[in-house]
Amino acid sequence: MTKKHHFILKIAQIVLSIYALNVSAQFNLYIPPNFDRAYTQHSRSRDGAPGEKYWQNKPSYRMQLNFDPSTYTLDGHLEVRYSNHSPDTLKEIVWSLLGDIYGRKSLHDFPLDVNQLGEGMHILEMKVAGRPVDLNKSFKRSGTNGTLALDAPLLPGGVLSMEVSWNFTYPAHITIRNGHYGDSTFLVGHCYPKIAVYDDIDGWDRSDYRGYAEFYGEYADYAVSVTVPPMFKVWATGRFINAEEVLLSKYYRRLERARTSGEVVHVITKEEAEKRVTKPGEAITWKFEAMQVPDFAFGTSPRFCWDARKVMVDTQNSRSVLVQTAYPPERIYYPRLIYMLDTLMRHYSSEIPGIPFPFPMMTIFNGNDGMEYPMMCNNAEGNSWSSSVGLAYHEVAHSYFPFYVGTNERKYAWMDEGWASFFPQFYWGLHVPEFDYFKSRMERYYKMAGDYDEVPLMTSTRLLHDRPPYRQASYNKPFFAYVYLQHLLGEKVFVGALRGYMRDWAGKHPTPYDFFYSMERYSGQNLSWYWHGWFFEQGYADLGIEQGEGATLIVKNIGGLPLPIRIVALMASGAKKTITLSLDAWKDGSTSLEIPLPAKDRIKEVRLGDEWIIDVNPSNNVLVFPVKN
Numbered sequence: 001m002t003k004k005h006h007f008i009l010k011i012a013q014i015v016l017s018i019y020a021l022n023v024s025a026q027f028n029l030y031i032p033p034n035f036d037r038a039y040t041q042h043s044r045s046r047d048g049a050p051g052e053k054y055w056q057n058k059p060s061y062r063m064q065l066n067f068d069p070s071t072y073t074l075d076g077h078l079e080v081r082y083s084n085h086s087p088d089t090l091k092e093i094v095w096s097l098l099g100d101i102y103g104r105k106s107l108h109d110f111p112l113d114v115n116q117l118g119e120g121m122h123i124l125e126m127k128v129a130g131r132p133v134d135l136n137k138s139f140k141r142s143g144t145n146g147t148l149a150l151d152a153p154l155l156p157g158g159v160l161s162m163e164v165s166w167n168f169t170y171p172a173h174i175t176i177r178n179g180h181y182g183d184s185t186f187l188v189g190h191c192y193p194k195i196a197v198y199d200d201i202d203g204w205d206r207s208d209y210r211g212y213a214e215f216y217g218e219y220a221d222y223a224v225s226v227t228v229p230p231m232f233k234v235w236a237t238g239r240f241i242n243a244e245e246v247l248l249s250k251y252y253r254r255l256e257r258a259r260t261s262g263e264v265v266h267v268i269t270k271e272e273a274e275k276r277v278t279k280p281g282e283a284i285t286w287k288f289e290a291m292q293v294p295d296f297a298f299g300t301s302p303r304f305c306w307d308a309r310k311v312m313v314d315t316q317n318s319r320s321v322l323v324q325t326a327y328p329p330e331r332i333y334y335p336r337l338i339y340m341l342d343t344l345m346r347h348y349s350s351e352i353p354g355i356p357f358p359f360p361m362m363t364i365f366n367g368n369d370g371m372e373y374p375m376m377c378n379n380a381e382g383n384s385w386s387s388s389v390g391l392a393y394h395e396v397a398h399s400y401f402p403f404y405v406g407t408n409e410r411k412y413a414w415m416d417e418g419w420a421s422f423f424p425q426f427y428w429g430l431h432v433p434e435f436d437y438f439k440s441r442m443e444r445y446y447k448m449a450g451d452y453d454e455v456p457l458m459t460s461t462r463l464l465h466d467r468p469p470y471r472q473a474s475y476n477k478p479f480f481a482y483v484y485l486q487h488l489l490g491e492k493v494f495v496g497a498l499r500g501y502m503r504d505w506a507g508k509h510p511t512p513y514d515f516f517y518s519m520e521r522y523s524g525q526n527l528s529w530y531w532h533g534w535f536f537e538q539g540y541a542d543l544g545i546e547q548g549e550g551a552t553l554i555v556k557n558i559g560g561l562p563l564p565i566r567i568v569a570l571m572a573s574g575a576k577k578t579i580t581l582s583l584d585a586w587k588d589g590s591t592s593l594e595i596p597l598p599a600k601d602r603i604k605e606v607r608l609g610d611e612w613i614i615d616v617n618p619s620n621n622v623l624v625f626p627v628k629n
């Protein structure tokens with residue numbers, strides 16, 4: 001929302017306001033039986049907080065990744081200790097093999113040239129508690145998952161050690177959120193066998209990854225060694241713990257200066273981008289450690305610049321974050337990003353959402369996409385400074401959702417993409433004043449608003465295999481659902497409730513209901529009508545006006561979405577009278593409202609709507625009254 005929109009919101013609260021008399025209806029939101037069970041078993045709670053018996057399982061990975069950029073091949077070995085904190089006895093372990101999306105036998109949401117695709121992931125060997133697994137007998141592949149049948153079940157409270165060796169080859173010319181970007185540049189993500197989430201709602205997550213619906217990660221600890229040829233530099237999820245061992249002292253000293261001084265440091269300058277920065281050796285192993293994150297990824301290139309700086313994100317606890325950018329020397333806008341990241345981090349840490357950046361690192365790596373990983377994003381440069389800024393704000397926002405708050409993107413993408421679309425609205429314009437972000441969101445929303453394929457937000461994301469409904473339900477419509485929720489609650493209550501929800505669910509897996517109930521508890525309001533109208537129903541933004549009986553105006557909610565109402569009456573004298581109604585005018589579920597008009601015989605024209613209220617059909621927003629002489 002721009003400053004102007006804030007101003008209008010303030011004005012809206014103080015100008016002549018008429019509140020239609022209505023009663024809040026209690027909407028009984030549909031709750032599927034498996035969610036309901038979580039409440040009876042107290043793993044979740046109807047006040048929105050995690051239940052007293054909330055649990056989640058915990059993997060701890062040690063991985064050795066050898067990456068050969070000349071063949072695009074990753075050879076990996078991992079050891080994982082998996083703790084079963086659930087009350088259930090597990091007879092199998094489901095592994096998410098996301099790299100299988102690059103396999104020509106996998107299903108894809110978008111057309112791909114199958115001749116360009118590869119084999120997916122090769123699992124070479126598995127061990128459970130030190131004993132080799134007969135892969136043909138006990139490991140069943142299906143879609144992008146592999147299910148390992150256990151000889152001995154994993155009991156509640158038990159811990160299982162497993163090992164996997166695998167390899168995976170990226171196709172040369174196709175990238176799906178990661179991969180090969182030419183010039184020996186790679187963002188290597190989603191290409192290790194990862195234990196799927198086991199939760200209290202669905203048990204094992206067996207979703208097939210086909211491209212649109214994203215990920216659901218179990219919070220895990222990672223200790224990862226990445227071995228690459230000596231010319232290659234590596235940036236990854238987590239702290240780079242053996243920098244002194246890896247980097248020539250000149251570069252190491254620069255990185256240390258960035259970590260400690262607060263100044264922007266060019267660890268690898270434009271002139272040095274193609275030079276070797278590592279100590280002697282045939283293959284160099286870079287080591288990273290990350291605690292309590294739902295995924296791991298790394299980026300690598302032999303010809304990248306590296307900028308870094310420390311940013312204070314939490315003055316109370318004197319905690320700072322090392323922010324970094326990594327990009328090829330010919331980039332135009334990338335060199336400016338490191339300066340902007342300071343502002344970005346402060347915005348997110350102290351304004352909206354106003355929670356100190358929750359991880360020790362953040363790197364923006366220039367592959368050619370817009371994709372988030374914990375502490376990493378894979379961002380294209382874009383064709384303007386504006387798009388580079390916007391993409392940085394969007395992808396870094398994902399550090400909060402789904403990485404700090406571990407939402408399930410495979411089913412509820414609006415719980416992360418909605419926020420990653422929402423947060424940048426407050427800041428983009430500060431960097432690029434001529435760009436109207438709010439208007440651009442409106443235009444995106446209008447493209448399919450009211451279309452038959454525009455599904456209710458509660459539709460599981462993994463069912464959306466077509467791009468327009470996927471984007472509408474994950475990004476465009478939830479953006480406005482949050483905008484008007486903020487308007488309804490007021491900024492202070494809204495932000496307070498959002499922070500309460502985020503803190504309660506940090507490092508955990510909330511469902512939509514946990515979000516709804518949390519917002520109600522922290523705001524002290526029954527918002528069931530709002531969730532019903534915006535999240536459960538099919539509906540679109542269209543209010544219209546008609547002349548009512550006597551001196552009244554009828555406002556019809558044609559599209560069904562609860563929206564704020566702003567009416568401007570233009571009087572014969574040239575004066576204007578403004579009538580505003582908060583969107584809770586719709587909270588009783590009515591579809592039309594009768595509004596008394598001031599001195600109707602002197603009105604020339606009535607206009608409904610405003611530039612910050614979405615409305616797909618402006619043609620029913622104007623009434624012109626005959627002029628009386």
Ligand SMILES: [Zn+2]
Pocket residue numbers: 394395398416417420
């Ligand atoms: Zn996103």
